[in-house]
Amino acid sequence: MAVTIKDVAKVARVSPSTVSRVIADNPRISEETKKRVREAMIELGYHPNFQARSLAVKSTQSIGIIMPNSATKVLENPFFPEVLRGISQVAREDRYGIYLSTGATQEEIFEEVVQMVQGRRVDGIILLYSKTNDTVMNYLLEEDFPFTVIGRPYNNAERITHVDNDNIYATKQVTKYLIDKGHKRITFIGLNPEVVFTIDRMEGYKQALKEAGIPFNEQLVVQESSLKEGGVEVAKEFLLANEPSTALVVTDDFVAIELMSYAESLNIRVPEDISIISFNNIMLTNHMRPPLTSVDIDIFQLGLEAASCLIEKIKNPTILPKRLTIPATMIERKSCASLK
Amino acid sequence: MAVTIKDVAKVARVSPSTVSRVIADNPRISEETKKRVREAMIELGYHPNFQARSLAVKSTQSIGIIMPNSATKVLENPFFPEVLRGISQVAREDRYGIYLSTGATQEEIFEEVVQMVQGRRVDGIILLYSKTNDTVMNYLLEEDFPFTVIGRPYNNAERITHVDNDNIYATKQVTKYLIDKGHKRITFIGLNPEVVFTIDRMEGYKQALKEAGIPFNEQLVVQESSLKEGGVEVAKEFLLANEPSTALVVTDDFVAIELMSYAESLNIRVPEDISIISFNNIMLTNHMRPPLTSVDIDIFQLGLEAASCLIEKIKNPTILPKRLTIPATMIERKSCASLK
DNA sequence: CTGAAAGCGCTTACAG
DNA sequence: CTGAAAGCGCTTACAG
CATH class of the missing domain: 3.40.50.2300 (Response regulator)
Structure with missing residues (x-):
């Protein structure tokens, strides 16, 4: 079996307690015996049993x-x-x-x-x-x-x-950026409302609208899950809606990228027909055509x-x-x- | 402190051994006492100490x-x-x-x-x-x-x-695919030669050349690290070389993607001027322009x-x-x- | 400076 | 069917 503290003790001719103290480099042990114990550890190839130590000191590292x-x-x-x-x-x-x-x-x-x-x-x-x-x-x-x-x-x-x-602030800035570009009909796409950052980002979105005097429209808030569960069809329908939004604020790059590829297949052009901005700034965003504007949250x-x-x-x-x-x-x- | 097997034993009026057996659902314990012990466990909110168990049974799950x-x-x-x-x-x-x-x-x-x-x-x-x-x-x-x-x-x-x-086979196929398209000057770009899959893939590459009667050329094997350490300059130099290869077999998508963006900045067109094929089939490959042919190794x-x-x-x-x-x-x- | 003893919280032959 | 005891491999007051 594995070599234990006792084996080392025997070889070094000290007690197990002393070996333990050498491991902890306890200053009260003489350099001489430390040396002896350490030699014994090397000779036997000793390694402390982690479980036992954890149990004794109640910490697991x-x-x-x-x-x-x-x-x-x-x-x-x-x-x-x-x-x-x-x-x-x-x-x-x-x-x-x-x-x-x-x-x-x-x-x-x-x-x-x-x-x-x-x-x-x-x-x-x-x-x-x-x-x-x-x-x-x-x-x-x-x-x-x-x-x-x-x-x-x-x-x-x-x-x-x-x-x-600061998700509220960041999303507010981003929405404002879109508003400054002349967008008024901006859709917010978030995860489900149990996810706190969705709540915060939606709040930022609302604040930006409010400051710009654009009335908040319940219809322009969509849950990613509704898009996903509905599958491609629902997503495409959404993009083709009668009075489509001109811009999307999306809380996750992945969703934005998916949407971009649907848009492409529907001949909806990004950004000419629809602007998109999303979050996380994953590497992929930089390689999309067009490259995707995204918020770097420094993950x-x-x-x-x-x-x-x-x-x-x-x-x-x-x-x-x-x-x-x-x-x-x-x-x-x-x-x-x-x-x- | 945390509640232990002893506390449960006391409440259930049995010995710790019995509690332990109930945890293991030992068939030799009567249903009656099992019930009693289980109630005590719930009442006290007992959860086994993992470290102690590991130490005793010498397994950590x-x-x-x-x-x-x-x-x-x-x-x-x-x-x-x-x-x-x-x-x-x-x-x-x-x-x-x-x-x-x-x-x-x-x-x-x-x-x-x-x-x-x-x-x-x-x-x-x-x-x-x-x-x-x-x-x-x-x-x-x-x-x-x-x-x-x-x-x-x-x-x-x-x-x-x-x-x-089967890295040898896969790379052989891929190289052959390039050869069948008329390529003769094909460069192989691998990780360092300590990495076994680099060795295997290079072997497949060689086999394909051999079968096609194309002499193996040492110059056409480059290590990714030499490209990376040399930085952008070396990589670009490589792409601009006097007698550039017409195709690249790259053992990692990431390297291929990097190379593609250098090529773009040098006005070297993929695939018109240079063909590229790589490994791993990461999601990014599908979003590149042009989309990158890659080997799906089913990671x-x-x-x-x-x-x-x-x-x-x-x-x-x-x-x-x-x-x-x-x-x-x-x-x-x-x-x-x-x-x- | 060092050792003997108790303890961390479990499990498992052994005995009955 | 159940309990007392020893053990897993450490650590750490306590004593000297």
Whole structure:
């Protein structure tokens, strides 16, 4: 079997306690015996058993990443690999392991979180999404377990450390950009209204309209899901509607790209017939014809900050909750036309 | 503190052993006491401590994923999220957790693997890459630790369960496709020659040339790294060379896409002036102008099979090693022209 | 400076 | 059908 602390102790002719102290580099151990113990460790090829250590010290040196759906589904959207990149950078620096959720349904995900928390599988958790009435978030809050979230918590935001863009402001700017180009009939396409950033972005959209004196029109708000579930037909119908909008604000590049290809097949020209602006600035946007104007929300930084806030919190649980706002900047390309 | 098996035992008026048996749903426990214990568990909100269980039974129900470089770098290439998607699908079904490597250097990665193995942090490992003389692979083999690899192990392939495409064959077909279109001066662009799939693909490329009676020309093999390190300048120089090739076989879509945009800036037309064919068939390829002909290597399936082979092996360590070959198919688009 | 002992929270032969 | 005991491999007060 694997070599344990006892084997090392025997060879080094000390007690297991001493070996343990050498591992921790305890200053009270003489250099002499340290040397002896270390030699024994090398000689035997000793490596500490991680499980045993975790059990004894109640810490695992790893963080759990919770995604809004199964990794299988979620990783299709480049947002998630990108946010993982940011997280893994600080995990690596601080020598934390990364533990990924795989659950698909609300219940599976909740079960996974409970297992991570109660089973002491991780020291802290990063929630990669925020939605209204999230049982996971409530649970974590109740348990007082270290966690941070990417996005704005719908409730208790002041008690939860989170990192987010200023989605209201960013969307307001973007909508204003379209209005300044002479657009009046602007459609907003968001995810379902449980997703907090959809709520915030819609708010920004509304504010821009209001400031410009354009009445808000319920008809011009559409849910991505209605487009998707309806399939290509509904999406095309939408593009062909009697009184089509002249511009689209879309909360996700992927949806915008899909729409662009439908438009192309219907001979609706972007941007001449319809202007499009969306969010995330994934690499693809730059390669579309025309290149897609998109808001760079700095996903990498979102992940990086969420991870470093979490580790900070793990190391010092009494630290105050905070909100970090990552700047978002519109990358202007060729998908928006002026009506003037 | 967290509620333990002892607390449950007390409330249910049984011994901790019995509680443990109820958790395992041991048939020797009467239904009556099972009920009583379960009620106590619910009443107290009991959840088993995962670390303790792992320590006792020497199994962690999680698998480690080893990437060829830091996640921060690696996840830029869509190959990796895609392979993770496949892995996570079977992990979810079989209720395994996923543990991600974050190391960047050869040494860091090796250290992580040793920790996973010796520290009993995971039950098995998937190597997401294969290169010649890989210390990690040798170590895993020596330790007789359950692992599978995506790609062909350069040594000991018959002793290691792995899943791969038939890279030789696929590249031979693709090169032949170009030859059939009248190309004779075809450049092969691969990763560095430590990467086994580069070796295999180059072999396929050579075989196709040989069959067509085209002499192999050392000059027409270039390493991606030389292009990248040299920067834009070298890449452009390459495209402008005196006697440029008329076609490129590129082992990675990303490199091909980069090259395409350089070509565009140099007014070299694809496919009129130069034909390009590459590997992975990432989503971007379909959106390029022109759309890029690419080999679909079914990354998702690669991940899925690697994971299910691994779990099979974990459950039954004496199972024989095997090789799975995932079909690769060329997706013909518009990036190759006929010279005839 | 070092050791013996108790404990982290489980599991599992052994005994009855 | 159930319990007492030993053990998984560490850590850490306590004592000297």
